[in-house]
Each structure stands twice: as C-alpha cells, then as structure tokens.
Amino acid sequence: MESRQQWGTRAGFILAAAGSAIGLGNIWRFPAVAYENGGGAFFLPYLFALLTAGIPILILEFTLGHKYRGSAPLTFARLSKGAEWIGWWQVLISFVISTYYSVVIAWAMSYTYFAFTSKWGEDTEGFLFGEYLKLAETPGTFGGIVPAVLIPLVLVWVINLAVLYKGVRKGIELANKIFLPTLVVLFFIIVVRAVTLEGAVEGLNAFFKPNWDQIMNGKVWVAAYSQIFFSLSIAFAIMITYSSYLPKKSDITNNAFITGFANSGFELLAGIGVFSVLGFLAHQQGVAVSEVVKGGVGLAFVVFPQIINQFPAFNEFFGVLFFLSLTLAGLSSLISISETYVAAFQEKFGISRAKAVLGGGGLAALIALVFATNGGLYFLDVVDYFINNFGVALVGLIEVIVIAWVLKQLNALQTHANSVSDIMVGAWWKVSLSVITPVVLGYMMFDSIKTNVK
Numbered sequence: 346m347e348s349r350q351q352w353g354t355r356a357g358f359i360l361a362a363a364g365s366a367i368g369l370g371n372i373w374r375f376p377a378v379a380y381e382n383g384g385g386a387f388f389l390p391y392l393f394a395l396l397t398a399g400i401p402i403l404i405l406e407f408t409l410g411h412k413y414r415g416s417a418p419l420t421f422a423r424l425s426k427g428a429e430w431i432g433w434w435q436v437l438i439s440f441v442i443s444t445y446y447s448v449v450i451a452w453a454m455s456y457t458y459f460a461f462t463s464k465w466g467e468d469t470e471g472f473l474f475g476e477y478l479k480l481a482e483t484p485g486t487f488g489g490i491v492p493a494v495l496i497p498l499v500l501v502w503v504i505n506l507a508v509l510y511k512g513v514r515k516g517i518e519l520a521n522k523i524f525l526p527t528l529v530v531l532f533f534i535i536v537v538r539a540v541t542l543e544g545a546v547e548g549l550n551a552f553f554k555p556n557w558d559q560i561m562n563g564k565v566w567v568a569a570y571s572q573i574f575f576s577l578s579i580a581f582a583i584m585i586t587y588s589s590y591l592p593k594k595s596d597i598t599n600n601a602f603i604t605g606f607a608n609s610g611f612e613l614l615a616g617i618g619v620f621s622v623l624g625f626l627a628h629q630q631g632v633a634v635s636e637v638v639k640g641g642v643g644l645a646f647v648v649f650p651q652i653i654n655q656f657p658a659f660n661e662f663f664g665v666l667f668f669l670s671l672t673l674a675g676l677s678s679l680i681s682i683s684e685t686y687v688a689a690f691q692e693k694f695g696i697s698r699a700k701a702v703l704g705g706g707g708l709a710a711l712i713a714l715v716f717a718t719n720g721g722l723y724f725l726d727v728v729d730y731f732i733n734n735f736g737v738a739l740v741g742l743i744e745v746i747v748i749a750w751v752l753k754q755l756n757a758l759q760t761h762a763n764s765v766s767d768i769m770v771g772a773w774w775k776v777s778l779s780v781i782t783p784v785v786l787g788y789m790m791f792d793s794i795k796t797n798v799k
C-alpha cells in the first residue's frame with residue numbers, strides 16, 4: 346500500500362474544499378432559489394440552515410475524515426463495521442452526479458469557445474437546443490452522440506483524470522490553487538460590470554426585496570436546507586474524503602467555518618451578479634424583472650448568451666469570462682466528486698491510484714456519453730431529479746441519525762474535533778446534529794414523498 350497522501354498546506358485544503366463547494370449550484374441555482382423563496386427574507390432560513398446543518402455537518406465530516414483517515418466507505422467501516430454501506434451509498438451518488446455534471450461543464454467549455462464570436466447568434470434558445478445539443482424530438486430517444494458535445498466532454502475528462510492521477514498534493518491541491526483564485530477574479534470582474542449596467546438596480550431590488558409572508562411556509566425552509574446541502578457538497582462523501590488527507594495537526598472547526606462562509610459569500614456575489622444582469626435584460630426589453638428570472642440550464646445557456654449579445658461593449662470578452670468561470674467552478678467540483686470513488690476503489694480493492702483513476706473515472710466517462718447524445722438533456726433531467734429528491738436528503742438524514750442516535754458517537758467526535766481546533770464545539774453542534782437537522786430532513790423526506798405520490 347502507498348502511504349496516505351496529505352495536503353501540502355492548510356490553504357491547499359481549504360481551497361480544495363471551497364473549490365468543491367463553489368460550483369454551478371452557486372451561480373445558477375442559488376440566485377433563482379432565493380428569489381422564488383422570499384427574496385431578502387430567504388436569507389433568514391438560509392442562514393439558519395447554514396448554522397444548524399451546513400457548518401455542523403461540515404465539522405462532522407471533517408472530523409470523521411481526520412479521525413478515521415479513509416475514503417467514505419472505509420471511514421464509516423472504521424466507525425462501525427455495519428456502517429460501511431452508508432459510505433458506498435454516498436460514493437454511488439457522487440459517481441452518478443459526476444457522469445452528468447461533466448456534461449454540463451463540457452457545454453460551458455464549448456460556450457467559452459463560442460463566446461469569441463457570439464456563435465449562438467440571435468436565437469439563443471434555438472441554438473442551444475437545436476443546433477448545439479441537437480435535441481431529439483421525442484423525449485427518451487438516444488439518437489447518436491452529438492460530435493460538438495463529445496469533443497469538450499473528452500477534454501473535461503482528460504483534465505479531470507489527469508488531476509486525479511497526479512494525486513492529492515500535485516494534482517487536486519495544485520489544480521484548486523489555480524482554478525479557484527482565477528474563478529474569483531474573473532467572476533469579480535463580471536459582477537463589477539454587471540452592477541454598473543443600466544437596470545441593475547431594479548434587478549437588485551427584485552432580488553433583495555424581502556417577502557416576509559413566505560417565511561412561515563414549510564417549502565421555503567425545505568428550499569433553504571436543500572440549497573445548503575447541495576451547495577456545501579455535504580453527504581456526498583466528498584468532505585470526508587478530502588479531510589482524510591489532513592495532517593494530524595489541523596484546525597477542523599475553523600476550516601469548516603471558512604469553507605462554509607466562502608461558499609455562501611460566493612453565492613451572495615453570484616446573486617448580485619445574476620440579478621444585476623437580469624435587471625439589465627428586463628430594462629432592455631421594457632418588462633418587469635420577474636418576467637426574466639430563470640435558473641439552471643436556461644439561465645446559463647439561453648438567457649446569459651442573450652444578455653451578452655446586448656452588452657454595450659466588449660461582448661465577446663464578457664462572454665468568455667462568464668463561461669470560463671462556469672467551466673472552472675464546475676471542474677473543481679467534478680474533481681472532488683470523482684475523488685470519492687477513486688479513493689474508495691483504491692482502498693477497497695487495494696489497487697494503485699492510477700488503476701482506480703482509470704477504472705473508476707474511465708467508467709464514469711463512458712457513462713457520461715449517454716448524456717452527450719441528442720436525448721441527453723432529457724436523461725439528465727430525470728437522473729438529476731431522482732438524485733436530488735431521493736438521494737441526498739435521505740442519505741444525509743441517515744448519516745446524522747446513525748452517528749448521533751444509533752452509534753452514539755457525537756461525544757467521541759466532539760472530543761476529537763476539540764482536541765485539534767481553536768474553536769470549541771459544544772451544545773450548539775450536538776443539538777444541531779442530533780435534533781434540528783434530523784427533524785428538518787425528516788420533514789423534507791416526508792414532504793417529497795407526499796408530493797411525489799400525489
């Protein structure tokens with residue numbers, strides 16, 4: 346066995362954890378979710394979810410990885426023989442996500458290239474679905490692989506696998522040291538441009554205007570918790586794997602706070618940027634901001650190209666900045682999800698990193714081809730829906746219940762975290778994990794089963 350690799354520096358670990366957290370979810374998910382769930386008032390449940398689930402679970406997962414020094418399955422197995430399956434379940438979710446997340450990064454990569462000439466033309470929707478994705482007329486048909494998607498997809502996987510092959514310090518840490526600071530600088534330039542556009546103020550007003558009536562609505566709290574889970578990459582095996590490479594002397598609790606606040610800070614920045622340009626678009630079209638709000642694929646690949654077309658100057662430049670930002674944000678997250686199974690396969694089968702990267706990553710890359718066909722977007726939506734509704738909340742719930750109630754490990758883990766951290770965790774941490782989070786996640790599960798059965 347190769348001896349366990351370690352991060353070179355504390356900043357390296359934090360950049361990698363933040364690089365995993367900061368992803369497409371910050372840019373295209375958060376702004377729309379916040380807007381639809383009370384605007385300025387959403388910050389209250391959001392902050393509550395961050396402080397009672399996000400950061401406590403980050404501390405929990407950092408502690409698990411640091412204490413048991415294994416991939417997620419091995420960490421759970423060391424915690425208790427019978428708990429290994431929880432780790433595998435999380436690894437499986439990450440494996441599936443890596444197959445389609447990589448395809449979205451491939452689109453962003455193509456669009457970075459298209460941005461040089463605004464190749465999307467005037468009809469940005471027709472371009473994305475028709476010309477570029479060559480979407481099948483009938484949902485559920487595979488059709489052939491779309492060559493325009495295949496090329497960037499291969500590139501995405503070559504980069505991802507090369508980084509993973511290089512290992513923790515020379516691969517993952519180095520990549521994040523380059524990607525994340527670059528991302529922040531590029532994105533900052535975009536936001537500065539965005540807030541100075543005509544109409545930006547109306548956009549920001551729409552975003553921050555608090556709708557307090559919504560605050561008592563259960564759905565708003567569910568949205569806040571879902572956003573925190575997805576956005577912080579918790580219960581995906583990622584943070585356990587990354588923290589298993591921490592040196593013995595590491596301030597776990599502080600690192601968790603920094604990661605959590607960095608991710609939320611980037612979310613806020615993205616919200617400001619996105620709503621400024623949406624305000625600009627509404628102004629150009631002479632409509633209300635509410636008419637142009639969108640999230641997800643439609644926001645990034647239809648609305649943004651349309652907005653970039655209308656920029657007063659330097660359209661190509663800002664187009665490149667935006668899609669390069671998406672690409673970098675996505676790549677650092679993809680690396681982290683893929684590392685979960687690389688590490689798990691290495692330990693489970695006693696194979697080298699090279700073999701695990703080639704076997705695990707190679708398989709995921711092959712499956713990714715399904716989403717590069719002209720039925721791809723339909724499949725992507727189906728799988729994404731399934732993962733988000735039945736995968737993440739459920740496995741997160743099981744993780745906290747098993748650790749807090751079945752194995753009764755919170756006290757031992759608290760002692761471990763406090764033995765290496767400056768900030769001591771106490772009642773707040775234990776109550777969040779043993780009571781608040783299980784209750785809210787349990788409600789979420791119940792709620793999602795109820796709406797799906799209806």
Ligand code: PHE
Binds near residue numbers: 366583678
């Ligand atoms: N946290 C990432 C984001 O906000 C998404 C992600 C989820 C990445 C799960 C990896 C695993 O976009």
Ligand code: NA
Binds near residue numbers: 368608
């Ligand atoms: Na995020």
